[in-house]
Amino acid sequence: MTSRPPKTRATSEAGAAGASSSSPPLAAAAARRLAVVGTAGHIDHGKTALVRRLTGVDTDRLPEEKKRGISIDLGFAPLVTPAGVRVGLVDVPGHERFVKNMLAGVGGVDLVLLVIAADEGVMPQTREHMAIVKLLAVQRGVIVLTKRDLVDDDWLALVTRDARALVEGTFLAESPIVPFSAVTGAGTSELLAAMDAQLALLDERGGVGPARLPVDRVFTVEGFGTVVTGTLWRGRVRTGDVLELLPLGAEVRVRRVQVHGATVEEAVAGQRTALALHGVDRDQVTRGDWLCEPGSLRASRVLDVRFELLADHPREWKPDTRVRFHLGASEIIGRLLLLGDAARRPLPPGETALAQLRLERAAVAARGDRFVIRSYSPSRTVGGGSVIEPVAERRRRSEVEGLDSLEVHESGSLESRLMEKLGVASRPVSTEQLAQDVGEPVAAVAASLDSLVQRGSAVAPVPGRWLSDARWHEARDALERAVRAYSEQHPSRYGVMKGELKSGLKSALDSTLFDLAFAALLADGELELTGERVRPGDSPWEPPAATLALLEKLEAMLEAEAFLVPDNDTWQKALGTGAPEAAGLGFFLGRLVRVNAEFTYTAVQMERLRALVAGWFDAGNAAMTVADFRGFTGASRKFAVPLLEHCDRVGWTVRVGDERRRG
Numbered sequence: 001m002t003s004r005p006p007k008t009r010a011t012s013e014a015g016a017a018g019a020s021s022s023s024p025p026l027a028a029a030a031a032r033r034l035a036v037v038g039t040a041g042h043i044d045h046g047k048t049a050l051v052r053r054l055t056g057v058d059t060d061r062l063p064e065e066k067k068r069g070i071s072i073d074l075g076f077a078p079l080v081t082p083a084g085v086r087v088g089l090v091d092v093p094g095h096e097r098f099v100k101n102m103l104a105g106v107g108g109v110d111l112v113l114l115v116i117a118a119d120e121g122v123m124p125q126t127r128e129h130m131a132i133v134k135l136l137a138v139q140r141g142v143i144v145l146t147k148r149d150l151v152d153d154d155w156l157a158l159v160t161r162d163a164r165a166l167v168e169g170t171f172l173a174e175s176p177i178v179p180f181s182a183v184t185g186a187g188t189s190e191l192l193a194a195m196d197a198q199l200a201l202l203d204e205r206g207g208v209g210p211a212r213l214p215v216d217r218v219f220t221v222e223g224f225g226t227v228v229t230g231t232l233w234r235g236r237v238r239t240g241d242v243l244e245l246l247p248l249g250a251e252v253r254v255r256r257v258q259v260h261g262a263t264v265e266e267a268v269a270g271q272r273t274a275l276a277l278h279g280v281d282r283d284q285v286t287r288g289d290w291l292c293e294p295g296s297l298r299a300s301r302v303l304d305v306r307f308e309l310l311a312d313h314p315r316e317w318k319p320d321t322r323v324r325f326h327l328g329a330s331e332i333i334g335r336l337l338l339l340g341d342a343a344r345r346p347l348p349p350g351e352t353a354l355a356q357l358r359l360e361r362a363a364v365a366a367r368g369d370r371f372v373i374r375s376y377s378p379s380r381t382v383g384g385g386s387v388i389e390p391v392a393e394r395r396r397r398s399e400v401e402g403l404d405s406l407e408v409h410e411s412g413s414l415e416s417r418l419m420e421k422l423g424v425a426s427r428p429v430s431t432e433q434l435a436q437d438v439g440e441p442v443a444a445v446a447a448s449l450d451s452l453v454q455r456g457s458a459v460a461p462v463p464g465r466w467l468s469d470a471r472w473h474e475a476r477d478a479l480e481r482a483v484r485a486y487s488e489q490h491p492s493r494y495g496v497m498k499g500e501l502k503s504g505l506k507s508a509l510d511s512t513l514f515d516l517a518f519a520a521l522l523a524d525g526e527l528e529l530t531g532e533r534v535r536p537g538d539s540p541w542e543p544p545a546a547t548l549a550l551l552e553k554l555e556a557m558l559e560a561e562a563f564l565v566p567d568n569d570t571w572q573k574a575l576g577t578g579a580p581e582a583a584g585l586g587f588f589l590g591r592l593v594r595v596n597a598e599f600t601y602t603a604v605q606m607e608r609l610r611a612l613v614a615g616w617f618d619a620g621n622a623a624m625t626v627a628d629f630r631g632f633t634g635a636s637r638k639f640a641v642p643l644l645e646h647c648d649r650v651g652w653t654v655r656v657g658d659e660r661r662r663g
C-alpha cells in the first residue's frame with residue numbers, strides 16, 4: 001500500500017530467503033524473527049544515510065526534506081538481517097523542533113540505533129533522544145559512530161569514550177559501539193552483525209493478547225480508501241477483522257493487511273503494518289489514534305501514573321504543570337498533578353512521584369505503558385513514566401486517601417490488584433472487565449480469580465462475574481438485617497414487600513447485587529418468600545393473638561347485617577389504633593376482601609355472594625339487572641354497584657350494556 005516499492009538489496013522477501021539460507025548457523029541463532037528498529041540521534045548525524053546504506057531506501061521523501069536536506073517526519077524501510085530477522089526500520093528526524101515526530105515513531109521499537117556523528121560527537125538531541133528511549137524502556141541498542149571517513153583514529157577514540165560516558169549506567173552500557181561510514185560502506189557488516197546479536201537477546205512478542213496498533217500515518221490509496229500504518233504493539237490483525245478506532249470509538253473492518261509492502265493474511269506484533277480500513281473516512285483518523293480489539297481498551301482524559309523527572313533537569317518540578325503527554329504516536333496537552341507528599345513540595349531532579357494526568361483530549365493507555373512528558377513551552381523532554389491506572393477518577397492533589405491502593409495497583413501482585421478492584425466494585429464484575437482494569441491477559445486474570453475463590457477472598461455469584469467475599473457477605477447481611485428488622489417491627493405482617501425492601505436498600509446495594517444476594521438467600525433458606533412478601537427463613541410466622549382477636553371482631557362487625565357492611569372509616573374508628581394491623585392481617589390471610597375504597601367484606605360474605613349469583617343463573621336466567629341483584633342480595637344501590645363491579649372483576653359476571661351475563 002505504500003506507493004513507493006522497496007528499491008534494492010535485502011529489502012524483498014526473496015532477498016530475505018537468500019540471506020538466511022546462505023548463513024544457516026546465524027539464522028538458527030536468531031531467537032527473534034521480527035523486529036522494529038528505530039534510529040535516534042542529533043540532526044545531520046547521518047541517520048537517514050545509514051538507513052539508505054542498509055536498505056537502499058531514501059526515507060527523506062517529502063519535497064521539504066529534499067530541499068532542506070533534513071528529515072522532518074518519520075521514514076520507514078524494510079530490512080532482512082543476515083540472520084534472517086525481518087526488520088522494520090523507523091528513521092526519525094533529529095531536529096529539535098521535530099522531537100514530537102521522533103516520539104511518534106520510537107514507541108514500540110525493539111532496538112535503537114543511537115547514531116552519533118564521529119566528527120561532531122555527542123550533541124543536545126543525542127542526549128534528548130537517549131533520554132527518550134530510556135524513558136520508553138527500549139530494551140536493546142547499538143551505538144553507531146557515523147561519518148567514520150571524516151575522522152582519524154585518535155579522534156574516533158575520543159568520541160568512543162564520550163559515547164561510553166553518555167550511556168554509562170543505562171540499558172546501552174554494554175551495547176556494542178560500531179564505527180560506520182555511509183559513504184564508504186565501512187562497518188556495514190559489523191553493524192548488521194551487532195544488530196543480529198542484540199536482536200537475538202530479545203524475546204519474541206508472540207502475537208498474544210488483544211490487538212493494539214498506534215496509528216503513525218494515514219493516507220488514502222486509490223481503490224482501497226483509508227490506509228493507516230503503525231507498529232503492531234500487541235496481538236495479530238487479519239483481513240476481515242473488526243477493530244475499534246479509539247478514542248473516536250468507531251468500529252472499522254480491515255480490508256487488507258500489508259507488512260513491508262507485501263499483502264499478507266495476518267500481521268503479528270512487532271511488525272510494521274499497513275491496514276486498509278472500511279468504515280472510516282481519511283479525515284476521521286489522525287496520527288496518535290489507536291486501533292484496538294473492540295472493548296479491550298478504554299479512552300480516558302484522566303490517568304494515574306508514576307512520573308519520573310530526568311536527573312539532568314535543571315530545576316525542581318512544580319506540583320501542577322502544563323505538559324505535553326506522549327504515548328504511542330499521540331501527543332496530548334494537559335496538566336500533570338503530583339499526588340500525596342509530592343503535591344506540597346517541588347520534585348527534585350531524578351526523583352519520582354505518583355501523579356495524575358488531566359488531559360485536554362482522551363488518551364488510550366494500558367497499565368504499564370511507558371510515556372514521555374515534555375514541557376509545554378518551550379518543548380523539552382523533562383521526564384516520563386509508566387501508566388498505573390489508564391482510566392482514573394479525578395482526585396484532589398492533597399488527597400492521600402487512595403494513594404495506597406494506587407501503590408498496590410502499581411507494584412502489587414496480580415491477586416492483590418484484583419482484590420483492590422473487587423473491593424471498590426459495587427456489583428459483580430466480569431473477568432474481561434477486570435482484565436482490562438488491571439491491564440493483564442484474560443487467562444491470567446481468570447486463573448488468579450480461581451485461586452482467590454479457593455482461598456475464600458472472592459466469589460462468583462454468577463459464573464464469570466466476581467466480587468470480593470467481604471462485599472458479598474456485606475450485601476447478604478444488609479439484606480437479611482433489613483428483613484429481620486421489618487418482621488420484628490411488624491409481627492402481624494408476614495414480612496416486608498420485596499419492592500419496598502429493595503428501594504429501602506437502594507443507597508447501600510446496587511440493583512444487580514440486590515437481586516443476586518436475594519436469590520442466594522432464598523436458595524439457602526435464609527429468607528422465605530410468599531407472594532411478594534419476604535421474611536426470615538428460620539422463624540415460622542405466628543401472628544400475634546391480640547391482632548387475630550381484633551380481626552375476628554372486625555369480621556363479626558362486617559357480617560352483622562348481610563351485605564350492608566359498615567364503611568372503612570366506621571369500623572376503623574370502632575376498632576381503634578389496632579385496626580390497620582388487623583385488616584392487613586385479614587387481607588394477607590385472604591380472610592378479608594377490599595371491594596372498593598369504601599367497603600371491605602369478609603371471605604365468607606364473598607363466598608355467599610358467589611353462590612347467590614351462581615344460583616340466579618342456575619335458575620335459568622340469562623341476564624341480571626341491578627334491580628335483580630338487589631332483590632336477591634338485599635343490598636341497597638350504594639352496596640349493589642360496587643359489589644357488581646367486583647363480580648365483573650373476579651369473573652363471576654360479564655357486563656353487557658346495563659345487564660350482567662354469567663362470567
Ligand SMILES: Nc1nc2c(ncn2[C@@H]2O[C@H](COP(=O)(O)OP(=O)(O)OP(=O)(O)O)[C@@H](O)[C@H]2O)c(=O)[nH]1
Pocket residue numbers: 041042043044045046047048049050069070071072092093094095146147148149150180181182183184
Ligand atoms: N562523509 C560522510 N557524510 C555523511 C555520512 N553520513 C551522512 N553524511 C552526510 O551528512 C549529512 C546528513 O546526513 P543525514 O543522513 O541526512 O542526517 P540525519 O541524521 O538523517 O539528519 P536529520 O534526519 O535531519 O536529523 C548529509 O549531507 C549526508 O550526506 C558519512 O558516513 N560520511
Ligand SMILES: [Mg+2]
Pocket residue numbers: 047048049060070071091092093094
Ligand atoms: Mg534524517
